[in-house]
Amino acid sequence: MPDLTGFHPDSYRDCEVYQSKIKKRAIMFRNHIKIAFRSLKNQPFFTLINTFGLAIGMAGSLLIGLYIYDELSYDKMFADAGRIYRIDMDIKFGGAEIKSAETAPPMAAALQRDFAEVENTVRFRILGSNLFRSSDKSANIKELSTTYVDATFFDMFGLELIDGNKETALKEANTLVMTRTAAENHFGSINVVGKSLLLNNEDTYVVTGVMEDLPKNSFLKDYSIFMAMAGNVASRENIWGSNNYFTFVKVLPATRMDHFQLQLDGLLEKYILPWAQKTFPGMTAASFAASGNYIRYHTIPLTNIHLHSDNQIEMGEKGTIQNVYILSFIGFFLIFLACVNFMNLSTAHSLKRAKEVGIRKTLGSNRIQLIVQFLTESSLISFASMILAVIVAFIALPFFNDLAGRTISIPFTEPLFYVAILLFTMVLGLFSGSYPAFVISRFIPVETLKGNGFKNGSKWNIRSMLVVFQFGIAVFLIVGTLVIFQQLQFIQNKDLGYSKEQVLVISDSYAAGQQVNAFKHEVLSLSAVKSATLSSFMPIASARSNSSFFREDAMDQKFAIQMQTWDVDHDYMKTFGMELIAGRGFNNQSVADSTATIINESTLTTLGLSAQEALGKRITEDVELGKPVFYRIIGVIKDFHYESLREDIGALGLFLNKSTGSMAVKLQTDDFASAISSIENIWNEQAPGQPFNYRFMDDAFDTSYNEERRLGNIFIVFTSLSIFIACLGLFGLAAFNAQKRTKEIGVRKVLGASVSQITFGLTTDFLKLVAIATAIALPLGWFVMNIWLQDFSYRIQISWEILAFAAFLVILIAILTVSYQSIKAAIANPVKSLKTE
Amino acid sequence: MITIIDLEKYYATEEVRTIALNKLSFKVREGEFVAIMGPSGCGKSTLLNILGLLDDPDGGSFIFNDIEVAGFNERKRAELRKHNIGFVFQSFNLIDELTVFENVELPLIYTGVKAAERKERVDAVLEKMGIMHRRKHFPQQLSGGQQQRVAVARAVVNNPKLILADEPTGNLDSSNGNEVMDLLTELNEAGTTIIMVTHSEHDAKYSHRIIRMLDGQKVTENILADYKSSVAP
Structure with a gap:
């Protein structure tokens, strides 16, 4: 006989009980799903708004999530990425x-x-x-x-x-x-x-x-x-x-990277000083440090470069960790706003179902079962929203990539993506369903059956705080958007010290080889052309290096000047409309001018001279290689912005030298197309087979603020989204409130209140919340955006107009959203609202 | 004061048209106390809503203080209503969020009475109703009888010519009910016209005249024996 241990009649019965329990649960669950479906179907407007709002929020945060994931994934794909570092350097030399x-x-x-x-x-x-x-x-x-x-x-x-x-x-x-x-x-x-x-x-x-x-x-x-x-x-x-x-x-x-750092610190003594002593005999570590100069090496992990490097020049376009933080913030709040909405709308909607809850409770349903039922409903909505959200995100992705300047894709082939999304959906469903389920299941059957709904004690309930929170975020984002765009506007309109309008830059003009001068000459003969100049140095942010210069009368490293040296031709200043404040420009006929220089105002400051004093003085480059060449200062040029407006204007010297990297052409026509095609024809004659690449100076200038522009665009889109979601929420809450106060409104009308009095009363209730939100968010926005502006050496002041406008906008939007429900409630016939006894 | 002639009111759903008032006619003179009785669904509440200018009849004539008001729009009705009519409901209909004082004050706010005068008048009427000591309480903190006193106070604070009472004792025990009826009688004796809908024969006996309704029509009308000598127990 086989041993049937564990198969006693008793345990068999247990098994039966267990099975029937499972069966009961399954039936219960089916019932929950069925009821959920039907009740959602019965309220198409509510279901639609709820699903739509949640989907929009989810889609927005999904995109942001993918963006952040992409930003954080930089350089992690390389084998041994965790062991790779780059040697960076902080250097101070000559100021x-x-x-x-x-x-x-x-x-x-x-x-x-x-x-x-x-x-x-x-x-x-x-x-x-x-x-x-x-x-x-x-x-x-x-x-x-x-x-x-x-x-x-x-x-x-x-x-x-x-x-x-x-x-x-x-x-x-x-x-x-x-x-x-x-x-x-x-x-x-x-x-x-x-x-x-x-x-x-x-x-x-x-x-x-x-x-x-x-x-x-x-x-x-x-x-x-x-x-x-x-x-x-x-x-x-x-x-x-x-x-x-x-x-x-x-x-x-x-x-151990701290040991590594100690060794790096030793490089100064071991290599750099011996090398420097060739130029500056007698220089010691002490004297070097005493002069206020330093060279400090340090390492940066490969995987930190993209987001954490603060070097002026990088190998590729870099992101910033600030933007990641800002976007995480926006993404998180977007989804949070959507959940809050869901809660508000569900709770509002639940009043209509108070009677159902009363009946269920009377018939023996306990609170847990009710909670489960409502959570089933919210999970269903959450799930539907997620499907919708993925579709929306998929459609919006190309636009988003365009906006963010990235090439992100939705990882449909990644199983982890589905796991993450499902988990997210479930958590979101449970989270946003929790509050409504809690409130609804608390209904007291006798009260609800009488149709009294539930009483709401204090005016300062959770929902009001959520509205304050939602609109606080909206106000904050509006302030952010306005400030970013005003700063960009400011940059665009700032007097740069040179004229970037109507200037065409032909890149790689060196490809014309010996013919490059002939090319310039022929271009100058066009009537549409006012002036043209050949130089590899254009006054826009780009990778350039500094050199150390010394005054002839102070050939000591203490007085070294770090300045950029730009090789230009004699038409340079004319083409860019740069202004001399002393001396003269270059003369290409003068041999002496090949050892002349024109410095900018910032160089004067470093030299400690006035413009007049500087004229005629001679400076020389690093004297290391043989006998020094002296350059006579023949002119001083007004400071112009050649780096991004994030930076101060540094010292700069212009030198008359052949440098044919690009040619800038100042046009004097509005017919750009024909001017460009004439120039291209000349190019094709002079440099057959070489690509003709050009762009306009002002476009080139604008591209150097791409990161800001992207941030601005992203801000606009997500600000609009969050305002939209906040409005859905407010709309829901207004509906809820009007419903809750039906009786009160009826009584007031019977006692003689006019429609406008009631509309006004209902609307101001919400405006108070929005006003509180504004009062909290405005200073916060002001504070945070001021930190953002610190990045720019040249920046706007956040004016009270910006703040006032943000407040005005959000209050206007709130009024428009709320007044529909308020008016609807106010014009309702009191006879009907009082009859529900 | 009130004359209604052939008053009609219908309620229509998609399929059924229900007649709530079917060519109803009667008069109420100034200073009268009229009780309207009849089974549920006979049209009492509809009638009261029309008399209270909360609703508009579908046909017939309604003359209030020598003015034809049938066909008045919402705004005109509201104007007339807030100066002339006070309401007392079965379920009191006090606003939970407002105190006793604020509830009673409400009609005065809507008729544009100044704050100082409002206080004076509200205090006076609370005193008269014997609920002065409760002025800072909220409705839930009061007994049913007290709540109905507040409702009556609110109904009379504007010195209306007409008080419409919809089963004013329906939610009260008998002793509280009697108190409220005494209150209404006192008001009537002071000159206020009262029209009261009730199920209670006991309450109806406080009135001068009982109009009985069925299916939207007047069935009988009895003038009570002691009318004119007019002192209720």
């Missing part, structure tokens, strides 16, 4: 303080040699945009981001080649590795190892590898061509004073 992501060429070798915990290093020397063509073609294609890189590149970041051998690629000078897209652009194929490319019509490079395009969420996302560092002569020089190399280091596992 200028610079935060630099670039360090000296011998840095990498020194780390490799002296630091036991270093496993690998790699350097990038950015070349920016360059023209390439395959040797069998005559037309160039412009690659926007190119760089020299050490051969350790692949090992460092765990990158593979799809064609070529990564052990040997980039070892030899004049070899390069390109991305799949670049290979397809130049050769129409990806099997191109061994083929050659011509760089800027001059140097021949051999392709030694093709790699996949770099991830969109990495610091290398823009780079398409990597050239062997061996071809960069300066990279082998032992110069610690020129800082042009992005240097990355991979440390061994379990390296």
